Amino acid sequence: xxxxxxxxxxxxxxxxxxxxxxxxxxxxxxxxxxxxxxxxxxxxxxxxxxxxxxxxxxxxxxxxxxxxxxxxxxxxxxxxxxxxxxxxxxxxxxxxxxxxxxxxxxxxxxxxxxxxxxxxxxxxxxxxxxxxxxxxxxxxxxxxxxxxxxxxxxxxxxxxxxxxxxxxxxxxxxxxxxxxxxx
Numbered sequence: 001x002x003x004x005x006x007x008x009x010x011x012x013x014x015x016x017x018x019x020x021x022x023x024x025x026x027x028x029x030x031x032x033x034x035x036x037x038x039x040x041x042x043x044x045x046x047x048x049x050x051x052x053x054x055x056x057x058x059x060x061x062x063x064x065x066x067x068x069x070x071x072x073x074x075x076x077x078x079x080x081x082x083x084x085x086x087x088x089x090x091x092x093x094x095x096x097x098x099x100x101x102x103x104x105x106x107x108x109x110x111x112x113x114x115x116x117x118x119x120x121x122x123x124x125x126x127x128x129x130x131x132x133x134x135x136x137x138x139x140x141x142x143x144x145x146x147x148x149x150x151x152x153x154x155x156x157x158x159x160x161x162x163x164x165x166x167x168x169x170x171x172x173x174x175x176x177x178x179x180x181x182x183x
Contacts (some may be wrong), residue, residue: 001108002101003081005090006030012085015046015072022046023133026074028083044081048073048099056092059120066092075098091120114141132136 008029018024026044034086052068069085082090082099090096090111091105103109103124104136112135118127134140154162 001079001110002096003079003110005088005112006081006083007085007087008083009069009085009130012070012072012083015044016049016070018046020046026076028081042076045075046072047075047080050098052086054094054098056093057125058143059091060116061092061094061120066095068095069130071098073101089116091116093121093124118160129133 011026011028014026015022016025022144023043023045026042028040028042044048050068050071050073052071054066054068056062056066057066066088067086068088071082071084074081074083080101082096091113096103096106096109103121106124109121109125113120114132116131117130134142148158151158153159156162156164162182
């Protein structure tokens with residue numbers, strides 16, 4: 001099991017200071033757990049370190065330079081966790097491959113990016129084999145969970161009795177492109 005894209009700058013820095021192969025009792029603080037005690041403690045072993053910069057090869061990061069900040073791959077019991085400093089989701093297989101891992105060898109991959117997961121990992125995982133879980137935090141697609149303020153109502157899909165009549169189409173005279181003169 002690999003958890004990719006856990007954001008915790010303090011833990012990533014501590015791992016970089018300790019070095020590959022080091023073991024220590026880690027405190028996972030996370031970035032938006034929304035819990036009374038937003039920490040998890042566990043012994044870890046540092047498997048790999050990375051400066052965090054790579055060029056994506058698939059999905060929304062394809063061809064783009066991505067910077068995770070200081071990043072590390074930790075062994076936490078039977079799990080492996082990629083911890084990074086910058087708040088970026090795992091939108092590309094390179095996010096995993098920079099640590100020497102082969103995505104095809106991972107039996108269970110946990111990422112916190114619902115919308116870009118299918119495009120990023122389609123070469124490894126069929127859409128029907130992906131399981132989307134709604135967890136606490138800012139990534140929920142369940143819009144009724146958010147404390148909306150100053151939102152004109154009704155709004156689909158928040159207000160279930162709302163009727164949508166389709167877009168309002170207006171007509172206007174559009175000039176023929178041959179009639180448009182530069183300047």
